[in-house]
Structures are given as C-alpha cells and as structure tokens.
Amino acid sequence: MATQFAHRIAALKASEIREILKVTQRPEVISFAGGLPAPECFPVEEMRVVSEHVLSERGRQALQYSTSEGDPELRQAIATRMRTKMGTRFSADDLLITSGSQQGLDLSGKLFLDEGDVVLCESPTYLGAINALQVYRPRFVEVPTDNDGMLIGELDTRLGAEPHAKLIYAIPDFQNPTGRTWSLERRRAFVEVAARHRVAVIEDNPYGELRFEGEPLPPLAALDHAGVVVHLGTFSKVLCPGLRIGWLAAPRAWLEKYVIVKQSADLHTSTLSQMEIAAYMRLFDLDANVARIRDVYRRRRDAMLRAIEREFPAGVRCTRPQGGLFLWVELPEALDANDVLERCLEREVAFVPGGGFFPNGGHENTLRLNFSNMPELRIAEGIRRIGEALREMIATTRGRVSARREALAAG
Amino acid sequence: MATQFAHRIAALKASEIREILKVTQRPEVISFAGGLPAPECFPVEEMRVVSEHVLSERGRQALQYSTSEGDPELRQAIATRMRTKMGTRFSADDLLITSGSQQGLDLSGKLFLDEGDVVLCESPTYLGAINALQVYRPRFVEVPTDNDGMLIGELDTRLGAEPHAKLIYAIPDFQNPTGRTWSLERRRAFVEVAARHRVAVIEDNPYGELRFEGEPLPPLAALDHAGVVVHLGTFSKVLCPGLRIGWLAAPRAWLEKYVIVKQSADLHTSTLSQMEIAAYMRLFDLDANVARIRDVYRRRRDAMLRAIEREFPAGVRCTRPQGGLFLWVELPEALDANDVLERCLEREVAFVPGGGFFPNGGHENTLRLNFSNMPELRIAEGIRRIGEALREMIATTRGRVSARREALAAG
Numbered sequence: 144m145a146t147q148f149a150h151r152i153a154a155l156k157a158s159e160i161r162e163i164l165k166v167t168q169r170p171e172v173i174s175f176a177g178g179l180p181a182p183e184c185f186p187v188e189e190m191r192v193v194s195e196h197v198l199s200e201r202g203r204q205a206l207q208y209s210t211s212e213g214d215p216e217l218r219q220a221i222a223t224r225m226r227t228k229m230g231t232r233f234s235a236d237d238l239l240i241t242s243g244s245q246q247g248l249d250l251s252g253k254l255f256l257d258e259g260d261v262v263l264c265e266s267p268t269y270l271g272a273i274n275a276l277q278v279y280r281p282r283f284v285e286v287p288t289d290n291d292g293m294l295i296g297e298l299d300t301r302l303g304a305e306p307h308a309k310l311i312y313a314i315p316d317f318q319n320p321t322g323r324t325w326s327l328e329r330r331r332a333f334v335e336v337a338a339r340h341r342v343a344v345i346e347d348n349p350y351g352e353l354r355f356e357g358e359p360l361p362p363l364a365a366l367d368h369a370g371v372v373v374h375l376g377t378f379s380k381v382l383c384p385g386l387r388i389g390w391l392a393a394p395r396a397w398l399e400k401y402v403i404v405k406q407s408a409d410l411h412t413s414t415l416s417q418m419e420i421a422a423y424m425r426l427f428d429l430d431a432n433v434a435r436i437r438d439v440y441r442r443r444r445d446a447m448l449r450a451i452e453r454e455f456p457a458g459v460r461c462t463r464p465q466g467g468l469f470l471w472v473e474l475p476e477a478l479d480a481n482d483v484l485e486r487c488l489e490r491e492v493a494f495v496p497g498g499g500f501f502p503n504g505g506h507e508n509t510l511r512l513n514f515s516n517m518p519e520l521r522i523a524e525g526i527r528r529i530g531e532a533l534r535e536m537i538a539t540t541r542g543r544v545s546a547r548r549e550a551l552a553a554g
Numbered sequence: 555m556a557t558q559f560a561h562r563i564a565a566l567k568a569s570e571i572r573e574i575l576k577v578t579q580r581p582e583v584i585s586f587a588g589g590l591p592a593p594e595c596f597p598v599e600e601m602r603v604v605s606e607h608v609l610s611e612r613g614r615q616a617l618q619y620s621t622s623e624g625d626p627e628l629r630q631a632i633a634t635r636m637r638t639k640m641g642t643r644f645s646a647d648d649l650l651i652t653s654g655s656q657q658g659l660d661l662s663g664k665l666f667l668d669e670g671d672v673v674l675c676e677s678p679t680y681l682g683a684i685n686a687l688q689v690y691r692p693r694f695v696e697v698p699t700d701n702d703g704m705l706i707g708e709l710d711t712r713l714g715a716e717p718h719a720k721l722i723y724a725i726p727d728f729q730n731p732t733g734r735t736w737s738l739e740r741r742r743a744f745v746e747v748a749a750r751h752r753v754a755v756i757e758d759n760p761y762g763e764l765r766f767e768g769e770p771l772p773p774l775a776a777l778d779h780a781g782v783v784v785h786l787g788t789f790s791k792v793l794c795p796g797l798r799i800g801w802l803a804a805p806r807a808w809l810e811k812y813v814i815v816k817q818s819a820d821l822h823t824s825t826l827s828q829m830e831i832a833a834y835m836r837l838f839d840l841d842a843n844v845a846r847i848r849d850v851y852r853r854r855r856d857a858m859l860r861a862i863e864r865e866f867p868a869g870v871r872c873t874r875p876q877g878g879l880f881l882w883v884e885l886p887e888a889l890d891a892n893d894v895l896e897r898c899l900e901r902e903v904a905f906v907p908g909g910g911f912f913p914n915g916g917h918e919n920t921l922r923l924n925f926s927n928m929p930e931l932r933i934a935e936g937i938r939r940i941g942e943a944l945r946e947m948i949a950t951t952r953g954r955v956s957a958r959r960e961a962l963a964a965g
Contacts, residue, residue, distance in 0.1 A: 147720070148811060149668045149690070155814050179619055187613035194605045202598035206794035208590055242653055242798075246820040253689060257560045274818040278664060279560070309558070383617035385825035387653075400559060403566050407685040409657040413824055414796035 154277050160270060160495050163484075167493045173525035176493040178319065178468055179516040184436045185383045186427065193422040197415065205415040211406040213240025213390070214417035220424045221376065221390055228352070230365040231374065233392040239401050242412045244349055244377040244389035248275035250404050251310065251345050251373060254397070256281050260309040263301060265293055267471075267500035267509070269319045269347065272312055281309070283502035290462070292325025295332040302340040310343050315363060317350040317467025320500045320511035324465055327360050338369030343397075347375045352433050354466040355441035370394040378420055380468070381433050386416040439515075440468065446519035447512065447526060454530030456537055461512075468515040471497070473508060474533070477540050480510040486532040492525040565688050571681060571906050574895075578904045584936035586923040587904040589730065589879055595847045596794045597838065604833040608826065616826040622817040624651025624801070625828035631835045632787065632801055639763070641776040642785065644803040650812050653823045655760055655788040655800035659686035661815050662721065662756050662784060665808070667692050671720040674712060676704055678882075678911035678920070680730045680758065683723055692720070694913035701873070703736030706743040713751040721754050726774060728761040728878025731911045731922035735876055738771050749780030754808075758786045761878035763844050766852035768876050781805035789831055791879070792844050797827040850926075851879065857930040858923065858937060865941030867948055872923075879926040882908070884919060885944070888951045891921040897943040903936040 160176065167174040197205050212218070218235040225231045241247045248271070256262070256279035264272070266285030273283070284301055287294045292315060302308050313333070315325040325333070337344050346363045364374035377389035393401055405411070423429070444464065451461055455472075462471045474480060480496035487493060497509025514522060571587065578585040608616050623629070629646040636642045652658045659682070667673070667690035675683070677696030684694070695712055698705045703726060713719050724744070726736040736744070748755045757774045775785035788800035804812055816822070834840070855875065862872055862883075869886045885891060891907035898904060908920025925933060 147666075149664065149666055149671075151668075152665060152811060152815075155811075155818065177619075182614035182618050185614055185617045187609060187617065190613065190617065191606060191609045194609060195602060198598060198602045198605060202601070203593035203596055204796075206596040206598065206601065206796040207593050208588075208790075208795045242820040242823075245818075249819045253560065254563060255558075255560055257562075260560075271818075271821070278815070278818055379619075384619045385615075385617040386827075387820065387822070387824045400563055400566075404563070404689070407566065407656075407682075407689055408660045408819070409653040409798065410682070411798070412653075413798045413827055416797075416824055416827065 151278050151280055154280070155274065163493060163495060166488065171491055173492040173517060173521050173528070175512040175514065175517065175525060176495050177516060178513055180380055180384060180468075181436070181439055181515055184439055186423075186432055189423060189427045190383070190419065193419045193426060196426070197418045197422050201418065205418050207414060209411055209414040209417075211402050211411045213238065213412060214414070214421055217417045217421040217424075218390075220421055224424075225376070225392065228359075229362050231362065231392065233364070233374070237392050237395060237398055239391045239393070239398060239405055240412045240417055241389045241391050241405070242409065243379060243384070243387040244347060244375040244391075245271055245275060246408070247375040247389055247391040248272050248345070248347070249278070250391065250401055250408065252276040252279040253404050253408075254400055255309050255343055259307060261305045261307045262310045262312055263298065263308060264312040264502065265314065265318065267320055267497060267506065268312060268502070269314060270499050272347065273502045276310075276312070285501065285503060288323070290323055292323070292329040293333060295329065295336055298333065299336050302336065302342060308340065308342050310345055311337055312345045312347065313363065314347045316348055316360070317353060317464055317469075319350070319467070320469055320495070320497065321471040322462045322464025322467050322469045324360070330360065330363055330366055334363055334366045334369075334372070337371050338367070342371065344372045345375065346372055349377045349380050350467040352381050353437055353440060353468070355437060355444060357465050364392065373397065381429065381436065382420065382423065386413070386420065388412065388416055388420050443514040443517065443519060443522060444470070446522045447514040450523045450526035454527050456530065456534045458537070459533060468513055470512050470514065472510045472512060474510070475537065476508055478533075478536060479507045481507065483510070483529075483532060483536060486536065487529055490528040490532060492528045494529070562689050562691055565691065566685065574904055574906060577899065582902055584903040584928060584932050584939070586925065586928065586936060587906050588927060589924055590927040591791055591795060591879075592847070592850055592926055595850055597834075597843055600834060600838045601794070601830065604830045604837060607837070608829045608833050612829065616829050618825060620822050620825040620828075622813050622822045624649065624823060625825065625832055628828045628832040628835075629801075631832055635835075635840075636787070636803065639770070640773050642773065642803065644775070644785070648803050648806060648809055650802045650804070650809060650816055651823045651828055652800045652802050652816065653820065654790060654795070654798040655758060655786040656682055656686060657819070658786040658800055658802040659683050659756070659758070660689070661802070661812055661819065663687040663690040664815050664819075665811055666720050666754055670718060672716045672718045673721045673723055674709065674716075674719060675723040675913065676725065676729065678731055678908060678917065679723060679913070680725060681910050683758065684913045687721075687723070696912065696914060699734070701734055703734070703740040704744060706740065706747055709744065710747050713747065713753060719751065719753050721756055722748055723756045723758065724774065725758045727759055727771070728764060728875055728880075730761070730878070731880055731906070731908065732882040733873045733875025733878050733880045735771070741771065741774055741777055745774055745777045745780075745783065748782050749778070753782065755783045756786065757783050760788045760791050763792050764848055764851060764879070765877040766848060766855060775803065784808065792840065792847065793831065793834065797824070797831065799823065799827055799831050854925040854928065854930060854933055855881070857933045858925040861934045861937035865938050867941065867945045869948070870944060879924055881923050881925065883921045883923060885921070886948065887919055889944075889947060890918045892918065894921070894940075894943060894947060897947065898940055901939040901943060903939045905940070
C-alpha cells in the first residue's frame with residue numbers, strides 16, 4: 144500500500160501564476176504576469192538603517208521567540224494608522240500579525256471552514272485566496288460583480304439559498320484580478336446584508352492605499368457595526384513583500400481563536416522583521432513612500448491604457464482601474480487566453496489567463512495584466528506585441544468561421 | 555444564528571506553555587517553563603554584519619517576493635551541512651524552507667491527515683506537535699517509550715492494528731519533553747518497521763546538534779532506504795529562533811506536494827531572513843556557534859542535575875539528557891504537577907506540568923524542566939525552591955494518607 148495524501152490534496156494545484164513566472168524569469172521577457180511590486184521603489188537604504196537600529200538597540204530580543212499575537216509596538220502603529228487613514232475602530236489588541244496576508248487567508252479557512260461549507264466571492268477573485276481556502280474543501284459560490292462591486296441583490300439571494308454559507312471573501316479596493324473598486328453605496332449595502340445573514344466577511348485589502356485618483360473610500364471594516372468583518376492588511380505593496388509581514392484585524396472573540404490557530408501554524412511571525420517594520424514606521428515616512436509608489440504605478444497604468452487604446456483590436460475590452468497593480472481584459476468569446484498566451488510567449492511577452500480566477504471555471508476569454516513591475520517603454524512594447532498576436536488570432540478565427548460558413552453553404 | 559467556527563476549532567486550546575510563559579514574564583521569576591534558547595548565545599554582531607551585507611549587496615532582491623521552495627543558496631548550504639553532519643542524501647532540491655519547523659508540522663498535517671486518521675507518537679511527545687496536528691482531527695495513538703526510544707514491538711503491534719495509521723511523529727534526539735535519545739539499534743528497527751507498514755514518518759530534529767557528550771547518532775532520515783521519512787530542521791536552537799527559519803527535507807514526490815501546500819499557506823518564507831542565514835553560513839562559523847551553545851547548556855544541565863540530586867526528595871525521578879534543552883521529572887503517583895506548580899509560582903519558580911505532553915491525557919504526576927535559559931546560580935536556587943515545595947507536599951499527602959488510614963481503622 145502506498146502512502147496516501149489527505150483527500151484535500153487532490154483539489155490543490157500549483158498556482159498557475161507561479162508556473163508562468165518560472166517561464167518569465169528570463170530578463171528579456173516582458174512580463175505582465177506576476178503581481179510583483181516595483182523593486183526600484185523599495186526603501187533599501189531605510190531598511191538598512193532600521194535593521195542596524197533594531198539589532199544594535201535590542202538585538203537579543205529581536206532574535207528571540209516572541210508572542211503569537213505579534214510585536215506590541217507594530218500592532219499599535221498599525222491600529223493607529225488604520226484609524227487615521229480608514230476610520231476603523233480596531234485597537235492594537237484586535238490585531239494579529241501574520242506571515243503576509245496570504246497567511247490571514249489560510250488561518251481564516253482553518254478557523255471557519257468545514258468541508259462542504261460555502262464561500263461566496265466576487266466573480267472573478269484572487270487566485271491565491273481560492274488556493275488557500277480550497278485546502279478546507281468548501282464549495283465556492285461566485286457572486287456576479289459589475290464595475291461598482293458585488294451585486295447586492297444577487298448576494299442576498301445566494302445567502303438565502305445557502306444554509307451552509309460561512310464566509311464571504313471580498314477585495315473592495317482595486318481588486319485582484321480586475322482592478323475594480325466598489326462604490327460607497329455598494330459597501331454600505333454589502334455590510335448590511337452580511338450582518339443580516341450573520342456570515343463572516345474576509346476583507347482583503349492589500350492595494351487600498353495605492354489610489355491614483357478620486358477619493359479614498361472606507362473599507363468594509365469601517366462600516367461594520369455588527370462585528371462580522373475580518374480585515375486583512377499587508378506591508379507587501381506599500382513597503383516590500385520580502386519580509387512577509389501582514390496583519391489581520393478581527394472582532395475580539397474571533398481574534399482570540401485566530402491567535403490559537405496562528406500558534407499551531409508557526410508559533411509567531413519573525414520577531415526581527417516585525418521590529419524592523421515598527422522602527423521604519425517610527426523613523427521614516429511611510430506615507431511618503433506610498434506616494435512615491437503611487438506616482439510610479441499611475442504612470443505605468445497610464446502607459447498601459449494608452450498602449451491598449453492604440454494596439455488592441457476592436458472587440459477587446461478592458462477595465463480602467465483607479466489604483467492597484469492590475470487591469471482586466473475580456474477578449475471576444477471565440478478566443479482562448481491560453482492560446483493567446485502561447486502566441487505571446489513566442490513573442491517574449493507574458494500575462495496570466497483569466498480562467499484560474501473563477502473558482503468554478505469558465506471565462507477562458509479573459510486575462511489579467513500587471514502594470515507595476517515594468518517600465519513604461521517596455522509596457523508599450525509588450526502591449527504592442529500582445530495586440531499583434533490578438534489581431535493575428537482574430538483574423539485566423541474569422542477565416543475559420545467564414546470557411547465553415549462557406550463549407551456549410553456549399554454542403 | 556451566530557457565526558460558527560469549524561469543528562476542528564473545538565479541540566484546540568491555547569498552548570499551556572505560552573499561558574504559563576505570560577505569568578513568568580516578570581524578571582524575578584525563575585522560569586524552567588519555556589523552551590527558550592539562551593539569548594546571550596545569539597550572534598547579534600554577526601547578524602548585524604550579514605544583514606548589512608545582504609541589504610547592501612542585494613537589497614532589492616532581499617525585499618522582493620521569492621519562490622515557495624526557498625532561497626537556492628540556503629537550501630544548498632543546508633543540504634551540504636546535513637550530508638556532512640548526519641549522513642543524509644538529500645540534495646537542495648529535496649528541501650523546502652519553512653517558517654520555523656513548527657510550520658513543517660502544520661504542513662505535514664495538511665498534506666497527510668484526514669479526519670480520523672491515526673498519528674502514532676512517543677508517549678509523551680512535543681506539545682506544539684500535538685497542537686499543530688490536532689487541527690486536522692486525527693486520533694493520537696501513544697507508543698510506549700523507554701530510555702532508548704520507542705518500543706519497536708509495541709509500535710509494530712499498533713501499526714498492525716490501525717488500518718488508518720498515516721503518520722508517525724518522532725523526536726529521536728534529546729526529545730522534547732523528556733530529553734531522551736534513541737539508541738542506534740532502535741533507530742534501525744524503527745525505520746524498518748515504518749517502511750514495512752508504508753507509514754510516513756515525521757522526524758523532528760531541532761536539538762540534534764546540541765549534544766553534550768557521547769557520539770552523534772544518524773537521524774532516521776539517514777537510515778531510511780524506503781523513502782518514508784520527512785526530516786524537520788531549524789535554525790532556532792543553533793542560531794536564533796526570532797527569524798523563524800526552518801526546513802523540511804522529504805522524498806521528492808512528497809516535497810512537490812509540500813511546496814504547493816506551503817504556497818497556499820503563506821506563499822514563501824521571508825526572503826531577507828533566508829538570505830541573511832545563507833550569508834551567515836558563508837561568512838561565519840556555525841559550528842563554532844553551536845560549540846559555544848553546547849558548552850553553556852552542558853554547564854546548565856550539570857547545575858540542574860546536581861541541584862536535583864541535592865534538593866529533590868526520594869521518590870522523585872528524572873532523566874539525564876545527553877543534550878538538548880529539557881529534562882523530565884516523575885513525581886510520586888499521589889502528586890499532581892499542577893498543584894506543585896501552584897505552590898512553586900508562590901515561590902516565584904515555574905515549570906510546565908507534564909500532562910499536556912500526553913495527547914490522550916493522564917500522567918499528571920510528571921513535569922518538564924528547561925535548563926537552557928537560566929544561569930547556573932538561578933538554576934540551583936530554583937531547584938531548591940521546587941524541592942522545598944515537593945517535600946512540603948509529600949509530607950501533607952503522607953499526613954492525609956495516614957489520617958485516612960486511621961479513620962478507616964477507627965470506622
């Protein structure tokens with residue numbers, strides 16, 4: 144008898160994105176595939192200063208075990224920043240430091256999901272969340288979504304029809320993969336419906352601060368008076384992802400359970416990294432860093448939108464995100480983004496086909512483009528190549544369609 | 555309807571150790587409770603050098619996302635060190651970097667365990683492993699263990715009787731909590747039995763290098779020719795725990811699945827911390843660091859054993875570990891270590907009652923003492939206070955027992 148894996152393993156597959164990223168590691172490839180922040184925006188010098196500071200001032204403490212909840216100074220700094228920027232009411236005691244916000248997703252699945260429970264999510268949604276939650280064997284119910292966010296009537300109907308609804312997963316700001324942002328009305332109505340059905344909400348907010356235009360909107364957590372929203376935050380997009388420092392803010396009774404689950408998962412997150420980020424927030428200006436990142440990404444988004452306007456054939460539609468790292472493309476129905484990717488890789492340009500972002504499959508005519516990690520000239524060139532591939536393929540498809548019509552007419 | 559947690563949460567409780575640790579944070583308390591390494595042995599200066607080195611040489615890379623498998627240089631350095639020190643045959647490609655070896659336990663539970671599967675373990679075993687695996691709702695079967703390790707006949711019988719046996723969890727070197735080390739014969743026989751039953755083995759080896767006397771013995775992974783052993787390693791005890799860098803070495807087909815599970819849990823472990831430890835291994839002498847730690851802990855173990863000999867009343871037995879951080883105490887059956895702890899906390903000295911280390915309960919007359927984190931004079935003083943409490947309690951118990959006998963005789 145061979146050793147058997149748990150049943151949950153059968154459903155798991157390696158993230159397509161990471162597989163594509165392996166292909167695109169050659170520097171000559173223009174990649175819109177990953178979700179990598181621009182490394183030229185990382186505050187490397189400042190991180191040297193804070194690292195030196197922490198190790199010289201409190202080296203032994205920084206290298207020792209620490210509490211599962213996380214560094215008190217860092218939790219306080221985050222709670223204060225969230226209150227100021229977003230209007231949330233979480234205190235430091237409502238926060239758990241996680242190993243990136245990806246871990247917040249894993250811990251949420253662990254805390255809430257039994258096999259067969261229902262997770263409702265935007266359609267499409269973040270691939271990494273599907274992978275993290277999939278481990279706990281839920282059923283995903285996709286809620287139709289437009290440019291203003293989840294359709295609340297559709298959400299309400301589905302919640303009513305699903306007695307095993309346990310979680311709603313949402314990314315209201317500059318969503319991955321679409322780049323869409325929910326309107327204020329939609330946020331208010333959403334929180335009301337979630338509270339009425341007493342379903343826990345996981346609000347994933349890695350991109351909220353990266354707004355290029357328009358007014359910031361309050362996160363779901365700030366509108367939640369029923370205590371149903373868990374808010375996931377991260378330093379990955381506003382500072383750097385390599386330290387793997389995120390956090391989770393939750394109603395107190397839930398947070399206590401999250402801490403136990405965190406403890407069983409990895410005891411606690413790196414003491415040194417937490418103290419470094421706390422020192423960064425004390426000694427440097429995170430807002431100024433975010434402003435620099437915003438400027439760079441805004442210019443890159445503009446470059447991408449201009450190139451798309453110029454290069455993509457008619458019948459291809461895309462979102463126009465007000466912030467974040469991604470935009471979303473819908474091809475004519477007859478085209479499969481996996482075939483397009485194949486043609487594009489021959490031209491040394493990459494993206495992620497959109498099908499993987501729909502937990503129940505379909506939508507193979509969609510794709511995600513990342514604009515944060517390539518300079519403007521390469522963005523223009525990459526979009527030109529994709530446009531070329533698309534025009535070729537549309538022509539071939541039209542050719543096939545008319546040949547078939549002629550054959551039918553002749554036969 | 556209130557929101558419900560997953561069923562798995564009911565079985566979880568906060569680690570008793572961490573609860574006791576909160577009580578013992580006052581510096582005047584002599585604590586034998588935690589499993590903390592001695593912070594005065596941390597190479598703080600060297601870590602400053604490597605941190606500065608990594609951030610100045612490859613700062614952007616160190617702060618960026620990286621692969622789920624882990625830093626190639628670090629994996630190579632670990633594989634080489636394992637081969638040299640332990641005689642294993644793992645190559646860098648057989649290794650996954652984890653967020654401490656605690657994460658290796660969580661990932662193992664996730665990969666192998668369905669609800670109701672059986673985990674066999676030493677009796678007693680590491681509390682953190684019980685907590686990590688408990689999440690996946692297995693049944694624990696404790697295998698009787700003597701000073702030479704698991705009793706192989708008992709293991710064989712239980713494996714034969716348990717068709718749902720999925721994992722054997724073992725700590726063959728300087729076990730937590732007992733400090734015991736398996737003999738070479740026992741290791742060989744164990745691997746043969748595990749292979750015959752095709753049950754996966756999780757070998758947890760955080761303490762193996764901390765040997766104070768005698769010859770090092772090969773880990774189970776080095777004796778495994780059937781490809782059933784997963785080896786968990788960590789830098790927590792030989793360098794410092796605050797960076798949360800551990801690893802997992804596994805047969806290739808299993809490793810591929812572990813990587814997918816790791817990716818869904820937290821994408822990857824801190825890029826910066828991995829590069830720092832790789833740089834430490836390149837620029838400094840990890841062996842010399844381990845030798846320093848060994849010297850300090852050996853003296854502390856000796857101080858504790860001498861004090862126990864002097865201070866503990868007859869009828870109290872303890873192990874004599876050849877390495878590691880812990881020793882194990884068995885009290886007379888009538889005493890409950892939780893009551894003893896209460897008396898000891900009044901005297902400002904702490905330890906961990908042993909009951910929690912038995913997944914199926916019982917054995918309340920046992921306790922674990924940690925000797926790595928207190929200087930020798932405080933060890934002597936702490937043991938003196940515990941001895942005093944024990945003598946008092948034994949006298950009271952004897953008093954109660956003779957009073958009861960008299961009452962019975964009179965009645």
